[in-house]
Amino acid sequence: MQKYSQAEQQPVDRRWSRLLLLSFVISSLLLGFACGCGTEKPTAVSNDPDQLLRQMSEKLAQARKLSFKVDRKLDAALVEGRNIPENAQIEISVSRPGKFLAKANSQDNVRQFVFDGQNLSVYDETMKLYATVPEPGTIDEVVAKIDEKYGFTPPLAEFILSDPYGALRPRIKSQAYKGKETVGGVECYHLSLVGEVADSELWIGVADLLPRKLVATFKDREGGPQLQADFSDWNLAATLDDKFFTFVAPQDAESVEMVTEAQMKETAAKAAAQHK
Amino acid sequence: MKAAISRYCRKIGASERSKALVRAAILGAVLLLSVSVARAQVYGVAKSTTVVRGPNGNVAAASKTTVVTGGGTASKTTVVVAGGSTLPHGYIAVLPGGYRMVTVSGVRYYTVGGIYYRPQMYQGHTVYVAVRL
Numbered sequence: 001m002q003k004y005s006q007a008e009q010q011p012v013d014r015r016w017s018r019l020l021l022l023s024f025v026i027s028s029l030l031l032g033f034a035c036g037c038g039t040e041k042p043t044a045v046s047n048d049p050d051q052l053l054r055q056m057s058e059k060l061a062q063a064r065k066l067s068f069k070v071d072r073k074l075d076a077a078l079v080e081g082r083n084i085p086e087n088a089q090i091e092i093s094v095s096r097p098g099k100f101l102a103k104a105n106s107q108d109n110v111r112q113f114v115f116d117g118q119n120l121s122v123y124d125e126t127m128k129l130y131a132t133v134p135e136p137g138t139i140d141e142v143v144a145k146i147d148e149k150y151g152f153t154p155p156l157a158e159f160i161l162s163d164p165y166g167a168l169r170p171r172i173k174s175q176a177y178k179g180k181e182t183v184g185g186v187e188c189y190h191l192s193l194v195g196e197v198a199d200s201e202l203w204i205g206v207a208d209l210l211p212r213k214l215v216a217t218f219k220d221r222e223g224g225p226q227l228q229a230d231f232s233d234w235n236l237a238a239t240l241d242d243k244f245f246t247f248v249a250p251q252d253a254e255s256v257e258m259v260t261e262a263q264m265k266e267t268a269a270k271a272a273a274q275h276k
Numbered sequence: 277m278k279a280a281i282s283r284y285c286r287k288i289g290a291s292e293r294s295k296a297l298v299r300a301a302i303l304g305a306v307l308l309l310s311v312s313v314a315r316a317q318v319y320g321v322a323k324s325t326t327v328v329r330g331p332n333g334n335v336a337a338a339s340k341t342t343v344v345t346g347g348g349t350a351s352k353t354t355v356v357v358a359g360g361s362t363l364p365h366g367y368i369a370v371l372p373g374g375y376r377m378v379t380v381s382g383v384r385y386y387t388v389g390g391i392y393y394r395p396q397m398y399q400g401h402t403v404y405v406a407v408r409l
Binding site for chain 1: 317318319320321322363364365366367384394395396397398399400401402403
């Protein structure tokens with residue numbers, strides 16, 4: 001056994017005690033941090049609207065399988081082909097990265113948008129008509145493709161993309177934090193987002209950082225019509241198997257063509273030429 | 277042509293080719309980014325400006341109005357704006373009351389007032405185009 005003199009032993013002891021102290025401090029800090037993360041307290045640290053928007057986006061993006069409901073009210077000027085306001089109850093289910101189902105139930109009809117990672121189907125349940133187009137890819141890719149090719153997106157698609165912040169932020173010219181307000185019994189951060197096309201008021205839950213309410217005023221239209229969306233029933237750990245996102249046409253439903261923007265423009269040009 | 281291509285290939289060195297590839301990749305990334313950001317929809321509502329052409333050739337920019345009428349701006353040629361785009365003459369967004377469904381050669385049509393309509397899906401909605409049977 002090796003022996004140390006007293007002079008040699010003292011600095012070694014001091015070093016060990018310093019190391020022990022340091023490890024104690026680090027462990028305490030880590031423990032404190034871990035305890036903080038375990039609670040349901042909000043992670044929002046400031047009233048910075050950009051930070052809150054970012055945190056909401058991260059919360060949504062982290063959920064692999066989620067579902068939520070939206071009560072959407074559209075002013076008449078925003079309702080396609082009709083001149084009456086529309087109230088719709090929309091149920092949205094998402095399985096990242098490549099599946100979603102949105103079912104919109106309004107006073108006029110019931111429609112479904114189903115994407116299984118390979119095909120996008122739009123089903124008009126009221127008229128029993130559906131159209132399916134092959135669009136393999138992720139949710140982000142299909143939303144961008146159908147927007148460009150077919151001129152629409154699923155309802156409130158911004159909130160199901162992999163980066164909602166990335167979809168919303170480029171539209172925002174200025175933003176402000178308006179304080180805390182209670183929406184549907186939930187304490188929320190109220191953000192005001194000024195955009196080029198629409199100005200939006202967004203309420204984000206203080207406790208969960210999820211969107212609770214959205215009111216968008218479309219400035220590019222006469223009278224500034226509004227869209228109001230009330231979000232509810234958030235489930236960020238939904239049980240959704242692949243079958244849920246597989247569209248199976250009912251026997252009495254008929255397949256119809258999904259017309260592209262380009263096709264419709266061509267038809268419009270021909271019609272205009274014939275009527276000259 | 278082949279000779280010209282091989283001459284060109286010999287001319288540019290490996291470093292130039294890699295620079296060109298990097299430039300192409302950057303351009304591609306920028307284009308992809310602009311496509312993903314510049315969506316035509318805001319919360320599912322189309323924001324594109326629609327050009328409406330009237331029967332006398334006059335043109336008006338309809339910035340997302342549901343129904344474009346009056347002032348000679350539009351008539352039967354283009355009347356209804358659905359989701360940001362005009363529906364051409366012959367298309368309707370909603371079937372008139374009293375329609376009935378018929379099946380001709382296994383294809384579904386709707387008829388009302390002697391006019392037959394074939395359903396299609398456009399901008400996520402069912403629209404109907406008048407057809408001759």
